[in-house]
Amino acid sequence: MKKSNPKKQLEKKQSEKTEKKKSELNYTPKTKFQKITNERKEKIENVVRELVGEEAIPIVLYLIGKTKVSEFTIANDLDMEIHKTRNLLYKLFENNILSFIRKKDKIKGWYICYWDFNEKSIPFLDEKIKKNKLQKLNERLAKESNATFYMCKNACTRMDFEKAMEFNFKCPECGELMNEQDNTKTIDSIKQRLKELSK
Numbered sequence: 193m194k195k196s197n198p199k200k201q202l203e204k205k206q207s208e209k210t211e212k213k214k215s216e217l218n219y220t221p222k223t224k225f226q227k228i229t230n231e232r233k234e235k236i237e238n239v240v241r242e243l244v245g246e247e248a249i250p251i252v253l254y255l256i257g258k259t260k261v262s263e264f265t266i267a268n269d270l271d272m273e274i275h276k277t278r279n280l281l282y283k284l285f286e287n288n289i290l291s292f293i294r295k296k297d298k299i300k301g302w303y304i305c306y307w308d309f310n311e312k313s314i315p316f317l318d319e320k321i322k323k324n325k326l327q328k329l330n331e332r333l334a335k336e337s338n339a340t341f342y343m344c345k346n347a348c349t350r351m352d353f354e355k356a357m358e359f360n361f362k363c364p365e366c367g368e369l370m371n372e373q374d375n376t377k378t379i380d381s382i383k384q385r386l387k388e389l390s391k
Contacts, residue, residue, distance in 0.1 A: 233253070235314060235315075235318055236252060236253070236256075236311075236314055237249050237253075238318065238321075239289070239314055239317045239318050239321065240252050240284070240289060242321050243287040243289065243317065243321070244280065244283045244284055244287060244289070245283075247280065248280045248283065248284055250270055251266060251270065251277070251280055251281065251284065252284065252289060252290070252309060254266065254269065254270060255290070255307060255308065255309040256309055256311070258308075258309075259308055260293070260306040260307070260308065261306060261307050261308075262304050262305070262306050262307075263277055263278055263281060263304065263305050263306075263307065264304065266281070266307065278305075281305070281307060287317070288310060288313045288317065289309070289310060289313060289314075289317070290307050290308065290309060290310060291307070291308050291310050292305045292306060292307045292308070293305070293306050294306075322389055325389055326386065326389055326390070329382055329385055329386050329389070330386070332382055333379065333382045333383065333386070336375050336378055336379050336382065337379060339352045339353065340352065340353045340372055341353075341372070341373045341375055342356040342361060342370040342371060342372055342373060343370060343371065343373045344363035344365075344366060344368040344369065344370050344371075345368055345371075346363070346365075346366050346368060348363050348364075348365040348366050348368075349363065349364065349365060350373065351370065356370050
């Protein structure tokens with residue numbers, strides 16, 4: 193009977209552990225959001241743009257895959273002023289896009305904030321933005337469908353019937369007569385936007 197080699201058995205076990213660790217490190221959750229990189233990036237950018245603004249996008253993209261990054265490192269790496277960086281970071285925090293912890297610098301004695309990206313909040317925020325848009329569009333569609341609007345030939349201002357009556361159907365800016373406006377195209381445009389958002 194062939195004797196087993198303890199050294200080879202140990203090497204085999206270590207090799208199996210290494211392969212298992214590699215497999216765990218390379219594991220990607222099988223969700224639609226994380227599977228498609230371009231879609232993931234686009235969704236993150238859209239949420240940040242809607243809630244905070246275009247200028248905050250580089251900060252969020254920079255923090256993807258990083259943890260506990262100091263505000264000074266962020267400002268330095270993105271070539272931004274520290275005050276502007278802090279302002280954007282706190283706006284992102286207020287919208288639950290980022291989180292932070294404060295630590296006291298042992299040498300300088302002041303507190304420094306270290307930031308993380310809350311990627312798990314993105315799908316929820318994206319859905320919330322979509323619902324708000326749908327609500328506003330439905331409200332506008334109801335208003336456009338149930339009211340009559342008036343406008344002068346110079347398109348200075350647009351008023352509903354009651355408001356136009358107050359001005360005797362004369363434009364308060366140019367004095368021209370205000371006529372009933374055909375808002376069919378506006379209604380069609382709102383319906384199309386609602387259709388796109390409902391997908």
